[in-house]
Amino acid sequence: MGTSLKDIAIKLGLSKTTVSWVLSGKGDERNISRETQQKVFQCAKELSYVPNGLARSLNTGYSRTLGLIIPSISDSFYSTIANKIEEEACKAGYALMIASSNSDQETEDNIIKVYEEKQIDGLIIAPTKLSLRGIERLVSKKIPLVLIDRYYPDMDISYVVIDNEEASYELVRRMYRSGCRKVALVTTNSYLLTMSMRARGYEQAVRDSGFELNRDLFCEVPIVGYQEHIQPLLADLFDNVPDIDGVFFTSHILLIEALKFFQGRGIDLSDGKLSLASMRSEPLLRILAPRLNVAHFPEEEMGENAVRMVLEQIDSRKSGIESPAESVILKCDLDFVY
Numbered sequence: 001m002g003t004s005l006k007d008i009a010i011k012l013g014l015s016k017t018t019v020s021w022v023l024s025g026k027g028d029e030r031n032i033s034r035e036t037q038q039k040v041f042q043c044a045k046e047l048s049y050v051p052n053g054l055a056r057s058l059n060t061g062y063s064r065t066l067g068l069i070i071p072s073i074s075d076s077f078y079s080t081i082a083n084k085i086e087e088e089a090c091k092a093g094y095a096l097m098i099a100s101s102n103s104d105q106e107t108e109d110n111i112i113k114v115y116e117e118k119q120i121d122g123l124i125i126a127p128t129k130l131s132l133r134g135i136e137r138l139v140s141k142k143i144p145l146v147l148i149d150r151y152y153p154d155m156d157i158s159y160v161v162i163d164n165e166e167a168s169y170e171l172v173r174r175m176y177r178s179g180c181r182k183v184a185l186v187t188t189n190s191y192l193l194t195m196s197m198r199a200r201g202y203e204q205a206v207r208d209s210g211f212e213l214n215r216d217l218f219c220e221v222p223i224v225g226y227q228e229h230i231q232p233l234l235a236d237l238f239d240n241v242p243d244i245d246g247v248f249f250t251s252h253i254l255l256i257e258a259l260k261f262f263q264g265r266g267i268d269l270s271d272g273k274l275s276l277a278s279m280r281s282e283p284l285l286r287i288l289a290p291r292l293n294v295a296h297f298p299e300e301e302m303g304e305n306a307v308r309m310v311l312e313q314i315d316s317r318k319s320g321i322e323s324p325a326e327s328v329i330l331k332c333d334l335d336f337v338y
Helices: 005-012 016-023 034-046 053-060 076-091 105-117 132-140 164-177 193-208 226-240 252-264 299-318
Strands: 065-070 095-100 122-125 145-148 158-162 183-187 218-220 246-249 275-279 292-296 327-330 333-335
Touching: 005 016, 005 034, 016 034, 034 076, 065 076, 065 105, 076 095, 076 299, 095 105, 105 122, 105 132, 122 299, 132 145, 145 299, 158 164, 158 299, 164 183, 164 193, 164 246, 164 275, 164 292, 164 333, 183 193, 183 226, 183 252, 218 226, 226 252, 246 252, 252 275, 299 327
Parallel strands: 065 095, 065 122, 122 145, 145 158, 158 327, 183 218, 183 246, 246 275, 275 292
Antiparallel strands: 292 333
């Protein structure tokens, strides 16, 4: 047999009722101290306590389960955020369901439907391009919802993002200040607000550096099959403008693939003749591209804020209070090569 409420109560010297209140999310309501609640959650975890989700949901109307939808769990950016969200959810006594949309609208909408059927208490999602059907349904049902990394400016939904435009601007501006005269933009998925903001930062930095925008320095790589597409597109870029002295990548995954191109072209990245900048990095890039200018993303802070925001919405819903949408814009740590 598995661990029971009685087992936890005996181990902690508490009443079974107290343990039940804590694990059902009524600890604050019953004036149980945060310290005691944390001990109960920790003990339940150590004893591998598995609650009867159906019974709990029927009794309280809440499943103590959160849902998370991200484009890809294999992307280290999203996996880092997911790990932090899971950690914070566990601390608060919530389980986490994770699914990847693969940036596909239909897949995302189907996942949302499944989550609704599972009666999750709240959802955190990095939405796809036009995933409004599922989002609007969640909003109409007043299901606690927080968007991460991407958001819809015209919709009153809580979100946590990074300051994409400022980080991009500062990276490119620094490249021009260090002597660059022709900095190319290599991007993808320009229809996404995230990427369009990074492009805007690039464009403003070019103008503020006293140069005109040159469309020959723009390169957009289709995200589907980008590993194959990026090689010929970069070849066209450097053939058309052979004296490029800097490249700004709006995503680190594009830079990783571009390194193969630079190697094939015999471009030495260690001599500083070609300046590189990227939104986000990977440890390996510090070895392969030691002179990389990079914006480091606050992934863990994003995860912490997302969980805090969705839990606050859940608490407000329990109290019958409609909480206003909250927006959190986080700064990146910028690492420049002089």
